[in-house]
Amino acid sequence: MYSELKDKVVIITGGSNGIGRAIVERFVKEGSIVYNFDVSDPKDPLGKFIRCDVSSENDVKNSINRVIRESGRVNVLINNAGIESFGSVGKVPLDEWKHILDVNLQGAFLMSKFTIPHMQENGGVIEFISSIQAKIIQKKLAAYVTSKHALIGLMKSIAIDYAPKIRSMAICPGSVRTPLLEWTAMKEVGNNKERIEGKLKEWGNLYPMKRIAEAHEVANLVAFLASDEAMYITGLCIPFDGGLSIALFESVPEDDD
Ligand SMILES: NC(=O)c1ccc[n+]([C@@H]2O[C@H](COP(=O)([O-])OP(=O)(O)OC[C@H]3O[C@@H](n4cnc5c(N)ncnc54)[C@H](O)[C@@H]3O)[C@@H](O)[C@H]2O)c1
Incomplete structure (x- = not known):
């Protein structure tokens, strides 16, 4: 637990399910003031739920304005909301390509764009849930893979443009x-x-x-990166993949190890 996260205003996108839900739970435990921006209802109330489609500029602006009206600040933003679709470049229809990029990339861009002005005075942390598919990739996931690579560029741009006030990092889960x-x-x-x-x-x-990993394990890393213990970490893209991306599965002759 990180006592400095108490009373911090934290926005998590896609916090109704999966990894986002685990991140919401973690920050609630830390005593933060937690907002969940999602298009689907959470299964039970935890934190403050705001219905928001992150790919919509109006939704994002209105939702962030509501946070500022209610809580006066944003200290931490976790860009987690994401969707997946299958298909190689030749197969993926244009509207599906656009939809994946609208949610996964434009959503994180809009959330960051309209949150940053509220962080510039007192500083803040912006984290991205990218994917190990930003480093090593599967076949037939062209739109998803592209969106997850692009998030790393977005994260690095924020890290450089807004240092030292704002720190920004990406987690790349397997x-x-x-x-x-x-x-x-x-x-x-x-x-x-x-x-x-x-x-x-x-x-x-x-x-x-x-x-495979459990969602709360990703949330542990998210909380650490938002804490003062990670004060010197910015611009980093962290594989969270149980060693997958360093492993080559070619066998060599067994020895006595
Ligand atoms: N689960 C994995 O194995 C894995 C691995 C690597 C990366 N990721 C990434 O982690 C993030 C969370 O994935 P998950 O597995 O928890 O997914 P999930 O589908 O379980 O949860 C995603 C949440 O995002 C919300 N969402 C979808 N579109 C939205 C929109 N337009 N606006 C607001 N909210 C929206 C959904 O309603 C849902 O609550 C995604 O970005 C995903 O790409 C997941």
């Missing part, structure tokens, strides 16, 4: 157990609970840590 990942597994194995669980286990075995 597979994390969430509704989004279950949906991805379902696309492969159909809507069967056992088969979905089997797929998640199979994916976990690909990781040196031999499992």
Whole structure:
């Protein structure tokens, strides 16, 4: 726990489910004043929910203005909301391409753009939930992969343009157990609970840590980066992937290790 996060005003996008929900829970535990900007209702009230489509300039402006009216400041912004779609460049329809970039990239841009003016006097922290797909990529995910790479450029631009007042970092998770990942597994194995669980286990075995991550583990890193312990960290893109992105799975002759 980080006592300095108490009473900080924290906005999390996509906080109704998955990783965002775990981040909301974590900041609520820290005693922060937490706002969840999401298009879907949370399953139970935790923090303050504001219905906001992050890809809409009007929604974002109005929602941030409401936070300022109610709480007077924003100290931390977590750009987490994201969606996925499948398809190579040749296959992905233009409207789907635009939709993925509108939510994943433009959403984070708008949220940052309209939050930064409220951070310039007293400083702040802006974090992005990108993906390990910003470093190593899967086939047939062109729009998603592009959006997650672009977030790193956005994060670095903020880090350089607004230092030292504002720190900015990106977390690049591998597979994390969430509704989004279950949906991805379902696309492969159909809507069967056992088969979905089997797929998640199979994916976990690909990781040196031999499992996928849990959402609260991402939230632990998010809280650390927002804390004073991370005061000198900015502009960093942090793989959170159980060692996946450093592993080459080519075997060499066994020795006695
Ligand atoms: N789960 C994983 O394995 C994984 C891995 C790497 C990166 N990520 C990234 O983490 C983030 C969260 O993913 P998740 O797995 O928790 O997903 P999720 O689908 O479980 O939750 C995403 C949340 O974002 C909200 N959302 C979607 N579109 C929105 C919009 N236009 N405006 C506001 N809110 C919107 C959804 O309603 C939902 O509550 C995403 O950016 C995703 O790309 C996830």
